[in-house]
Amino acid sequence: MKVAYFPGCTLKNKAKQLDDYAKKAAEALGVTLEEIEEWQCCGGVFTTACDEVATKLSSVRDLVAAKNKEQPLVTVCSACHNVIKQTNHAMQTNKEFADKVNRYMGEEPYSGETQVYHYLELLRDVVGFDAVKEKVVNKLSGKKIAAYYGCLLLRPNGVMKMDDPENPTIMEDFIRAIGADAVVYANRNECCGGYIAMESPDLAKKKSNAVIENAKAAGAEMIITACPLCKYNLIKNGADIPVVYFTELLAEALGVKEDTNE
Amino acid sequence: MNNKYLQEDLLRMSGVNPKKCMRCGKCSATCPAYDEMEYHPHQFVSMVENGDIEPLINSDSLYKCLTCFACVDRCPRGVEPAKLVEAVRLAAVRRQGANHLKADMVPDMLDDETPQQLIVSAFRKYSK
Numbered sequence: 489m490k491v492a493y494f495p496g497c498t499l500k501n502k503a504k505q506l507d508d509y510a511k512k513a514a515e516a517l518g519v520t521l522e523e524i525e526e527w528q529c530c531g532g533v534f535t536t537a538c539d540e541v542a543t544k545l546s547s548v549r550d551l552v553a554a555k556n557k558e559q560p561l562v563t564v565c566s567a568c569h570n571v572i573k574q575t576n577h578a579m580q581t582n583k584e585f586a587d588k589v590n591r592y593m594g595e596e597p598y599s600g601e602t603q604v605y606h607y608l609e610l611l612r613d614v615v616g617f618d619a620v621k622e623k624v625v626n627k628l629s630g631k632k633i634a635a636y637y638g639c640l641l642l643r644p645n646g647v648m649k650m651d652d653p654e655n656p657t658i659m660e661d662f663i664r665a666i667g668a669d670a671v672v673y674a675n676r677n678e679c680c681g682g683y684i685a686m687e688s689p690d691l692a693k694k695k696s697n698a699v700i701e702n703a704k705a706a707g708a709e710m711i712i713t714a715c716p717l718c719k720y721n722l723i724k725n726g727a728d729i730p731v732v733y734f735t736e737l738l739a740e741a742l743g744v745k746e747d748t749n750e
Numbered sequence: 751m752n753n754k755y756l757q758e759d760l761l762r763m764s765g766v767n768p769k770k771c772m773r774c775g776k777c778s779a780t781c782p783a784y785d786e787m788e789y790h791p792h793q794f795v796s797m798v799e800n801g802d803i804e805p806l807i808n809s810d811s812l813y814k815c816l817t818c819f820a821c822v823d824r825c826p827r828g829v830e831p832a833k834l835v836e837a838v839r840l841a842a843v844r845r846q847g848a849n850h851l852k853a854d855m856v857p858d859m860l861d862d863e864t865p866q867q868l869i870v871s872a873f874r875k876y877s878k
Contacts, residue, residue, distance in 0.1 A: 498867040532870035533817055536833045537763040537840050543874065567867055643819035644830075653823055679782045679818035683871035686859050687813070687851070688786065695782055695816075716865040724863065 492554035492561045493521035496568040497529045503716035509735035510564045510607055512744045517615050517623060521562060524553040530571040541588045547575040548589050551602045560603040562610055566715035569606045570640035576600045577647045608658050617665040625743040627667030634671040634708035635659030638718045639679050666741035673706035675699045680721040696725035712737060753801045760798055764837035768799035770827045777821035777831045787811040791821045791831040798834055812839040813850055813876060843878050851876035
């Protein structure tokens, strides 16, 4: 099957592996990620104020592009996913906001028709973790892996609806599907510090260290994430176990990692 | 600015109804930036409700919120304090020349691994 794909700015620069491995692995699972043409940056973070219109137009344009292709829209980066999904929700539920946005759009008004999937949801709900399991050629047996959700995949839950925001399982199920052991720890859905790294690196350090220490105390040998900023914060603040993108492990398990040009 | 109008504007922008708050303090208890803040999430709710807004607009606490949505999801009354913090922050940075992060400050904040996402997000939160 073919789906519309939104990579986002960081996946074309510092997080190229996240993008490359996502495409290669999807292909091996029978899904082609078709990058939407002339996509624009999602904006990085969603502004919750309902009178902020201009800052959300780029995300709406991406959603409209997927609607025009008659395909669901797949994202990989946690932040892009959060922004695009919250923007779509605002278009569905806030008529006044949607009306203002549509004055900037083409002839046909958009009201949130596009279905948005995070790559993990694509694996769980479309491909199926059982089907992923069958395609695994390099089982990562015995490897103790901690899933780091961070904030943006799960919250606000009323909009994201990915999983139980306090006791999520989607990433642990993913880890088990590729044959490894999932390490469950308390801080997996707490913030790494996010963009505070820009002006208060000490706060980011404190928050990231709490995640790393908590994962290690639970026996983790590796941490996986879907977010370039989480990865940056964890590594910069002294992670002494590998922090990798989940798509890299998926590509490795499916035996397509070596095809990827880094 | 007349506080009454500012207060109405903040409530309209954020969609928050501070009267729903039952003062349990769970928002502040779960806030990852609590230690760094002069005014905490529960205080944003009660101070906006009381029209005591100027101290919030002038406080650095606005720039400590990580927009992690922990207080939004964990509030038992659905008050969603982060949306109020965001509205006050916008009221601050929308003023002429009041950008908290300016472009010429950025080069010194970068290293070789800084993801683009970090710069974009910080600008979106701190500047207009």
